Amino acid sequence: MNKLTIKACPICGGTHLERTLTCIDHYASGEVFHLCRCRECGFIFTQDFPVETEIGRYYETPDYISHSDTKKGVMNSVYHLVRSYMLKRKARLVMHETRRKTGRLLDIGTGTGYFADTMKRYGWQVEAIEKSAGARLFAKEHFGLTVKPDTALKELAPDSFDVITLWHVMEHLEALNETWEILNSLLTDKGVLIVAVPNCSSYDAKKYGAYWAAYDVPRHLWHFTPDTINQLGFNHGFILTECHPMPFDAFYVSMLTEKNMHRSCPFVRGMITGTLAWFHALVKKERSSSMIYVFRKKKSGNTIE
Template sequence: MYLLVPNEVLLACPVCGSPNLHDKLHVQDKSVSQETFIIQQCLACGFQFTNPRPDAASIGKYYESDAYVSHNSAAQGMVNRVYKAARYFTVRRKVALIKRLNGGRQGHLLDYGCGTGHFLAGAKKAGWQVTGLEPNDRARHDAAARVSQPILETSALAKLATGSFDVITLWHVLEHVHALHDTLNQLISKLKPSGKLLIAVPNAESLDAQHYRQNWAAYDVPRHLYHFAPAPMQRLLASHGLRLIQTLPLVLDAYYISMLSERHLAPERAGGPLAMLKAGYKSNQYAAQHGGQYSSLLYVAERADAGR
């Protein structure tokens, strides 16, 4: 199925502004449209991004799949069953993490791009005052029922009170956001002076990204507009007056992404569960020995002037 939608072309790197770009990979959207998209890389800072890309008004068509588990809690199949099983454990870890980062106490939490609301529900149950923003209608309604409170559209971000949140989280969300800099500016303005911004994204410099190349499921074009790595991410955060205080591994992602990537391979190359487990294990082992280049990373940042 090919989707003819308006595209937009970026003429410069979204992170450093350099116009020196080159085509790195051609990647097929194997989830929805079967179209092929170009991933470009900035020759100045190394940042990778999908270019051209569907514009913000049109990209919703590329999310129209019942298998897209982030927007549909009823999604079925082996991959989604694994995702849901892992989510049970990761939600508890996430809630414990934000409490630790907030000095061992509950506070006010904003989850931007909250999906179907499982993390929000876990945080609320643990005593947090929670606010969720989500652009997808189905996911937003699902989350509202799960959290037992209204979930807002992402456009409501501008109306939230300045300096009102102890923690703001984006769990695999920033790679989807067209208005990258405007959104970061608005999110930062909603943080309390000592608040923490948590951004979880795939790492395009991980071993599993190198292994699967154009079949790496975390490229997820065109839904993933940006393909982050530690150095460009740190540069992006610094450009917004943020200080990176911690980078944490998301070790389960290596197995989940490898499982999805194996499904993208041609039948004669694809392996079974053993191949997925081997790829995930090797990726995590490599990361442990090579500067923490895990399949996905969680960046924890605060204002550079925090505490002054």
């Protein structure tokens, strides 16, 4: 298998990299992967991950909910219940941050199409992109959506969208810096980029360490904190203007972590940790299990916070 070894930090270019955690792929293979940390900026990433042309088999499991839409098991049932609430919350967030009720939206990594369908129902012009052929077929059959493959991203016209959304997608993208350059070109000057990713500086991440389910190796390549994603966006012409916690994620991630650890009563244990994480995020939102980041294009004179 061809693997990609990172020799310089994708964010700061630093070459002082150290192994920080060893994680197991609990979903598909049972294989071991190592996380490395840049000593200079603190960015954490999965080292020696399968290249894009070969990583597909690590998604080929009926339990991978973003692609299969499975309702099997307690954890996935909880996921579906929370999703219906979160879809409305995401739609409201888009309209609040863009200050518009309709517009042109691009949803990258749309999965089975629930969010794209929601925004269409609100009257938005929606383009959707998804790598998984099975997920694209689901979106077509259930929502009538024509979802484009990921190769179409480079074919879209510049200045085409008022908002671009990536809901738990950025951590999967091998071409990290190239993707940010494309995102900048696709947005209008007043456009908004909304990115949701797990937060490896969260309460639950610290509690569970290498077992934290949101490391999800090797599918998750990059492991962001508020500081590192802020720097990444700035490198590519963006200013981070808002960040919002995703407190429900801590419950799902904690339950899944407990299950992966083969502990008794994973649902109950996960609920307890999720509740503690909720309170930590209330005190300091930057400790939320996942975060939503809102970026806008830099204007002359902008400096990083």
